[in-house]
Amino acid sequence: MSLLVVGMSHRTSPISVLERAALDGTGARQLAAAACSSGSAAEAVVLATCNRLEVYAEVDAFHAGVRDLAAAISGSTGLPVEELGEHLYFHHGERAVDHLFTVAGGLDSMAVGESQVLGQVRAALRRGQEDGTVGRTLDHLLQQALRVGKRVQTETGLDRAGHSLVEAALDGAEAVVGDLAAARALVVGAGSMSALAATTLHRRGVARVTVANRTPARARRLAEAVGGDAVPLTDEAALRAALAAADVVVSCTGAVGHVLDARAVAAARAERPGRGGAGPAPQLVVDLALPRDVDPAVAALEGVVVVGLAELRERLARTPSAPGAGLGAGLALARAIVEEEVLAHQAEQRAAAVAPTVTALRSLARDVVDAEVGRLRSRLGADADPRTVAEAERAVHRVVDKLLHTPTVRVKALAADGEHGASYAAALRELFGLEGESSLDSRAGAVGALASADVSSSASVAQVLAAVPAPVPTAPPAPPADGGAA
Structure with missing residues (x-):
């Protein structure tokens, strides 16, 4: 197995x-x-x-x-x-x-x-x-x-790495959107990283946090935890309104493909109010997903600053004292x-796989000792001194234990340190006539079947299944020569 x-x-x-x-x-x-x-x-x-x-x-x-x-x-x-x-x-x-x-x-x-x-x-x-x-x-x-x-x-401390990344991403937020106490934020996703982003934004005093997720119930639970509101990620109109209102957008959904594409963000910015009569107010978009949630083309939109994991890690690498700088280490x-x-x-x-060999060897030795002690008792008869017989029995057991100590300890050590334990266990079985097969040999056989299949774990299951030869149909038994029933 x-x-x-x-x-x-x-x-x-x-x-x-x-x-x-x-x-x-x-x-x-x-x-x-x-x-x-x-x-x-x-x-x-x-x-x-x-x-x-x-x-x-x-x-x-x-x-x-x-x-x-x-x-x-x-x-x-x-x-x-x-x-x-x-x-x-x-x-x-x-x-x-x-x-x-x-x-x-x-x-x-x-x-x-x-x-x-x-x-x-x-x-x-x-x-x-x-x-x-x-x-x-x-x-x-x-x-x-x-x-x-x-x-x-x-x-x-990797469980704190996500927190450090969120903190590092928001450290430059005020330079883009101004005072966070007057800002609104949109968190896209409701998983563990999104929850961390929402709570960090709330703790930093962001005026309002909106959560968008494919599962409305999860979005509502996270939004309620930070006193915010929720929108369905599948509702384009609601998502566009939330994007237009958000000064800071943090996305981490775990999706494959872009959740926020350039078209959707551009449409939202067209509805976004300006600042001092100018164009739409600036926005900071933080993409914490891998692969990316945010279309790279969003960074080309005027007034939008996009920060992703690659940028964050470069920033942390350049600033060893910054939060999360030890992420790589x-x-x-x-x-x-x-x-x-x-x-x-x-x-x-x-070590566990050679245990049956050790057990079988000791069982064999015990049977041999018991047989010899039985013969000794029979030869000495009922008049033999019990103390003498008991001492002789103990002496035989001590001798056998000392003889078995080195091979049993050695086979366990070799098994733990490398692959030689299997061959050593096989040699012990052959030398002492032990029956059966060690479980390590069984495991090696299973892995050997994998090697002979000429596939690796980088292959897909489809490739493995395609490599399996079609079963050969079994021919029905030939009828008896005399045409009678089989």
């Missing part, structure tokens, strides 16, 4: 596909159950967020696992596999572990470093535990992922933490 993740996210799918594939908690439960009932997955857990849908599963075969997980996603979302294939990605084995830890650390999020994803991973684990789709392997792995995510937050440290934790997980898995 080995770990496989098949999924889609803001990095591979347009917002239209992500919206159609979105699942609530009930849908996520049903998808995990479908994955487990497919025949390929022994355990499964589903991570479903506003910009991510992933199935993590323990599978015994790579190609069958990809095929069955993709089919389960298709069945749960109603999207055909043919349409989903180019948007779905996969990670297998160690790369799947690295991906999960990266996600839990907030490094694969739309807003890098955001901590909301930890709660989403925790909710996914809880659903799997309640429904029985998560067993010992995935339970342990997701608990590790939660610990890695918490460690990234604690040791890097924080990202590097976070990545180092993830790599360290992945290596630790691999060492733990390798």
Whole structure:
């Protein structure tokens, strides 16, 4: 068995596909159950967020696992596999572990470093535990992922990076729009970064904050938290009016494609009041999304100043004392933490994989000792001194324990430090005539199947499925020569 993740996210799918594939908690439960009932997955857990849908599963075969997980996603979302294939990605084995830890650390999020994803991973684990789709392997792995995510937050401060970016973006706002106490702001989006922007604007004393979002209920909740109002992002007239009134616009929706294009902003500026009889009053547009929410052509509109993530990071790099200036260093440290934790997980898995060999070796030794002690007792008879027999038995056990100490400790150390543990375990099994196969060999076989497929995790699921040869039809049995019933 080995770990496989098949999924889609803001990095591979347009917002239209992500919206159609979105699942609530009930849908996520049903998808995990479908994955487990497919025949390929022994355990499964589903991570479903506003910009991510992933199935993590323990599978015994790579190609069958990809095929069955993709089919389960298709069945749960109603999207055909043919349409989903180019948007779905996969990670297998160690790369799947690295991906999960990266996600839990907030490094694969739309807003890098955001901590909301930890709660989403925790909710996914809880659903799997309640429904029985998560067993010992995935339970342990997701608990590790939660610990890695918490460690990234604690040791890097990346969970504060988003706050620093918002603060840095607004530091130059008054130079563009004047006194913030008399300004109005529009926040496009209602996710964690948008919520941070809205609360920061409110704390800085902005006169009024309006929130626009595709889901009106989420927009209203965020607007109420800052004493503002909400408009549907899909209502062009309402959005244009909010854009025309806003001095500061902050956008971070997680959409693929431009949410604010030059045509919409130009139309809003045509309705925007001027300042002192001149043209429309200046506006600051802050784009915190990746990919960008704001059409680059907006920056060419007269009176509009656009600030994006690239500009913010350059500004912070030029000013080491500015808030969030350590973002780059924080990202590097976070990545180092993830790599360290992945290596630790691999060492733990390798050590656990040779445990059956150690157990079998010690069991064999125990059987040999018990047999020899039994023969000794039989030879000495009932008149033998019990203390002498007991001391002889202890001496035999001590000798065997000392003889087994070095090979058992060494095989665990080799497994933890590198790939030699598998060959050492195989040698022990061969030398001592131990039956069965180590679980590490089984895992290596699963990964070997992936290597022989001549694909990598950078390929899409569609490419993997296309590489699977069509099943050869089984010919019906030939009728008996005499034409009678078989």
